[in-house]
Amino acid sequence: MSKYVLALDLGTTGNRAILFDRAGQLHGQAYKELTQHYPRPGWLEHDASEIWTDTQANLQQVLSDTGAAATDIVAIGLTVQRETCLLWDKTTGKPLHKAIVWQDRRTAPLCRELTEKGKAEEIQQKTGLVLDAYFSATKLKWLLDWVAENASETNLDNVLAGTIDTWVLWNLTGGKVHATDHSNASRTMLMNLKTQEWDADLLDLFGIPAHIMPKIQPSLGEFGKTRHEVFGAEVPVTALFGDQQAALFAHGCDRPGLLKCTYGTGCFLVAQMGTEIARSTQQLLSTVAWTTPDASYYALEGAMFTTGACIQWLRDGAKLIESAPETEAIAQSVPDSNGVYFVPALSGLGAPHWDMSARAAFLGITGGATQAHMVRAVLESIAYQVKEVVDAANADSQSLISRLKVDGGASNNNWLMQFQADVLGIPVERPAVSDATAQGAAFGAGLANGFYESYDDLIAARQVDRVFEPGAGQTAAQENFAMWSKAVARAKNWTD
Ligand code: ADP
Numbered sequence: 185m186s187k188y189v190l191a192l193d194l195g196t197t198g199n200r201a202i203l204f205d206r207a208g209q210l211h212g213q214a215y216k217e218l219t220q221h222y223p224r225p226g227w228l229e230h231d232a233s234e235i236w237t238d239t240q241a242n243l244q245q246v247l248s249d250t251g252a253a254a255t256d257i258v259a260i261g262l263t264v265q266r267e268t269c270l271l272w273d274k275t276t277g278k279p280l281h282k283a284i285v286w287q288d289r290r291t292a293p294l295c296r297e298l299t300e301k302g303k304a305e306e307i308q309q310k311t312g313l314v315l316d317a318y319f320s321a322t323k324l325k326w327l328l329d330w331v332a333e334n335a336s337e338t339n340l341d342n343v344l345a346g347t348i349d350t351w352v353l354w355n356l357t358g359g360k361v362h363a364t365d366h367s368n369a370s371r372t373m374l375m376n377l378k379t380q381e382w383d384a385d386l387l388d389l390f391g392i393p394a395h396i397m398p399k400i401q402p403s404l405g406e407f408g409k410t411r412h413e414v415f416g417a418e419v420p421v422t423a424l425f426g427d428q429q430a431a432l433f434a435h436g437c438d439r440p441g442l443l444k445c446t447y448g449t450g451c452f453l454v455a456q457m458g459t460e461i462a463r464s465t466q467q468l469l470s471t472v473a474w475t476t477p478d479a480s481y482y483a484l485e486g487a488m489f490t491t492g493a494c495i496q497w498l499r500d501g502a503k504l505i506e507s508a509p510e511t512e513a514i515a516q517s518v519p520d521s522n523g524v525y526f527v528p529a530l531s532g533l534g535a536p537h538w539d540m541s542a543r544a545a546f547l548g549i550t551g552g553a554t555q556a557h558m559v560r561a562v563l564e565s566i567a568y569q570v571k572e573v574v575d576a577a578n579a580d581s582q583s584l585i586s587r588l589k590v591d592g593g594a595s596n597n598n599w600l601m602q603f604q605a606d607v608l609g610i611p612v613e614r615p616a617v618s619d620a621t622a623q624g625a626a627f628g629a630g631l632a633n634g635f636y637e638s639y640d641d642l643i644a645a646r647q648v649d650r651v652f653e654p655g656a657g658q659t660a661a662q663e664n665f666a667m668w669s670k671a672v673a674r675a676k677n678w679t680d
Pocket of ligand 1 (some may be wrong): 511
């Protein structure tokens with residue numbers, strides 16, 4: 185009888201369930217796009233109940249498509265969009281409010297207030313993070329304030345808090361386990377990087393009661409078993425990762441000097457730094473890569489918030505395209521962007537600017553600009569942003585980055601990857617399975633429970649789909665990068 189590891193990849197744009205076989209190969213998958221709720225400009229919410237319902241539906245789908253049974257699954261790995269958080273009632277199992285998504289900027293004024301009070305440095309020292317609305321801490325405070333104002337009868341003893349990993353784990357285990365792992369906890373702005381525990385001073389600062397927070401555990405380990413009534417079998421959950429950390433794991437980046445960039449809703453460049461906490465001089469984040477019961481690995485990260493999200497916006501908001509993949513042919517149909525530049529700041533700018541008030545902009549439009557130029561400008565802006573972060577990572581490190589390993593939805597765009605190689609002047613390597621996030625969760629879960637024996641063998645078996653070498657477009661791409669930087673300067677400090 186064949187056995188599998190199940191990866192549940194709960195992303196920003198959608199949720200996936202993927203079965204991986206004993207050789208670490210993808211056996212079958214199911215996907216559902218997730219509804220994005222935009223209640224106000226700069227706000228973004230997800231319905232956590234939809235995430236859980238879709239998780240169950242995807243599981244049924246992948247089982248029926250492949251003919252496997254729940255009892256054929258030997259372990260589950262969870263990997264999730266990070267920072268997105270919610271509160272729920274542990275007696276009813278219902279969320280008290282929609283989850284606030286990592287891109288949501290509603291708590292930017294609170295962050296500014298805290299910066300003015302001189303809190304940024306202490307927060308950066310303790311958590312490794314730049315004080316920003318991106319992380320969960322201010323979002324949880326907002327949710328607790330909302331409950332106090334709008335549902336004052338709520339007894340906080342019945343309330344649990346968590347990121348999406350915690351929410352889905354709690355549901356999978358039938359409400360038995362309230363836990364998270366170090367990689368997700370390190371993105372809340374509430375975990376002390378040194379002690380790897382919730383920091384009492386920070387919980388105090390944000391008014392978050394310690395008892396509503398989940399237990400923090402190693403990323404690879406025992407998180408409890410799924411409840412039979414919920415899942416159809418009692419299957420151990422043996423890995424939890426933040427999505428970017430899972431991708432780092434799947435790329436085999438387990439030593440300093442190795443790094444990857446994931447092109448999803450946002451772009452995330454993560455560099456493995458080994459077993460000591462690393463600090464950046466370039467506004468990169470210091471974060472946990474993953475932990476095992478015996479060791480902790482740390483990383484430096486450049487987070488760019490809205491890259492693939494700009495492609496979604498071209499499709500759903502601006503209606504300039506009908507599907508994300510068609511941007512490849514559209515960009516190719518014109519020799520350049522005709523002087524049009526785009527700043528992908530739909531929800532502010534992350535690394536290396538950290539400007540919450542920046543907003544997206546098209547600049548350089550003349551009468552000759554067409555839809556194709558605008559679409560191409562959006563794709564180019566993704567590659568330019570990644571170049572900024574690669575430059576920052578180079579400035580932080582002894583040795584220059586010589587190759588970029590990529591994954592994520594938008595890394596399937598050949599034109600974008602070639603342009604990325606041109607603008608960076610280094611090769612860009614894309615693996616055959618571009619879904620590294622799910623692969624990382626499956627590898628972690630299978631290794632933790634002994635289904636897989638060797639991490640090195642799993643990594644060695646991964647195949648490269650294509651290497652994009654810097655080509656004839658290099659000179660123009662690198663010259664245009666300077667113009668794009670000018671556009672970025674115009675889009676900064678936009679809202680109050
Ligand atoms: P996430 O895990 O953040 O939900 P994914 O890795 O699933 O993201 O990638 C989805 C994102 O990639 C979407 O924002 C989508 O617009 C973008 N995308 C997917 N395919 C392409 C493509 N061929 N070209 C450009 N962008 C794409």
